[in-house]
Amino acid sequence: MMTFAERLNLHLSQTPEQVAVTLQITNQPDLPVTYAQLLRGAQGFAQALENEKIDSGEVVLLILQHGEELIYSYFGAIIQGAIPSVMSFLTEKLSPERYRADLSTLISVTRPAAIVTYAEFADEVRAVVGDSSVRAVIVADNISAQDVDVLSWGGLNRAPEDIALLQHSSGTTGLQKGMALSHQSVFNQLDAYSHSLGLQERDVIVSWLPLYHDMGLIAGFLLPVLYGIPLVLMSPFDWVRAPYRLMQSVSQYKGSLSWLPNFAFNFCTQKIRDRHLEGVDLSTWRAIINCSEPVRWESHEAFYEKFKAYGLRQNALHTSYAMAENVFAVTQSNLSGRPKVEVIEREAFMAERVVREANDKAAIAVMSSGSPLPNVQIKIVDENGNELPERVIGEIALKSNCMLTGYYNRPDLTGKAFLNGWYMTGDYGYISGGEIFVSGRKKDMIIVGGKNVYPQDLEMLSYEVPGVHAGRSVAFGLFDEEQGTEEVVIIAEADSEDEIENQKIADAIRQHVTKNSAIALRHVKVVGPKWILKTSSGKTARSANKEKFLQEFGK
């Protein structure tokens, strides 16, 4: 069993001139970074941490965007023996006050020893840090590459069971859980996942996914760099403005593997112009893996129809079910086939929670997320934890040798997540022929564009808007066929039925909630008093309100 630093040292001694990462940045030539360059860059950051007396095993937050600084500081922390965690950067959508408040809460739980950020953001960070655990704010702009000095690497003294990194969950930043993952867990995951993927030396991974998300960090960063698979990495912000860049990069670098959330299949299908695809060849793409949102076969079909003229192979479209608590992948569809699609009876699926073939009854088509990785065991259980037979819907429970060590500094949450040694995912699904079909979730969580959003967080924010009373709004997700993801709806009760007045409140909710959560709202509806349905205990019944919304306003 190895540690990250040992693996990096191996690449440095065996293939120093191999390109580890090609960074793509809009309006700049692509930047190939070899292992030798990567580790020279990392050595600069390791030295900066050393100068600030950051010890092995201490947490370093990286508040950086896509670019050289981010990848050098990540591995700088690793070779120094520290524990890196990538935080999302302030965006124009989110209010700076909220960002500061969330960061401050996160620091009080995670207790990092240092933060790395840009010069322009350093004062902001220093203002938040105050007299917390943070002993150093390191300005990335001032750090330059240094000759590699392997003997100085504190990371080589880390043990496989030590924590390698923290991966923060989505959700309101202040309440994010830091998932602590050991070297051993990460390698157990990556060894098993490489096997499921049939990873080969000639693979090339192309990714635009952010590194503060598990899919981006594990599949789109650590897997390639630690396993010697070339990575072409672009910025999520560049991709969203120009999704065709993904296709051009796959074509140019002969990309073979990519991971995308379901909405991205729809987004690419609908938003890419043929003029941007001239000469593009997608025939090297052997797996485009749909993960981190409910998977839709319709999204795959449309994507294939759009891109088959450019060499896309139909058997390149795949699925996975993953979660950061398991490092990443739990299941993977078989890459030599296509994900299984079952056409089942709608009524039985919705009401009886069982799966029956739809003969002449109203049907829905559900797509498999594949079978468990070789190191993962899965069972479906009822509310008492009893195992259910195949084709009955229940909660997905899992066991593996790549689980998180714990939620960092939150032993209370870690204990609650497990039942008799099984991790309870909170997702519903069923098993059929050994494959997992994910059907929904236990909690009212909304997944919008691959990002998990808790409706109660959005409701709390809406209460802060003048004219909205505490407890008088409801948020839920509504699946949108065209976008291939959920859209967020907020309904709030106002004191009057005055339409003009209520429109103003609706605008204010939209603005306030978006600025404080960075989540765009699709429908904001302000209604008169007593519209919102409550349970007998006075709680907001989100699914009942969703039904009422659909009935009254259509969609």
Next chain:
Amino acid sequence: MTEIISTLSKHIAAKILKQPARVISADEPLISSGLIDSFSLMDLALFVEDTFNVRIEDTELNISTFDSLAQLAAFIQSRQSQ
């Protein structure tokens, strides 16, 4: 100019905000107010290209071109007269 603004306003209200009755004024902030996110921005750019027969490069998709309908309409007009 007013015609361009009214066409854009109708599209955004109906397709992006899903509130067809909503009127968006010419100088109302679009991105910084949270009305439009990065995904809808792309959608709006494609609508502009198709409707007004102009081209928008992806580097032009930003807050300085797009933050209000007045700005966007001026941008469209300048492209059309080229």
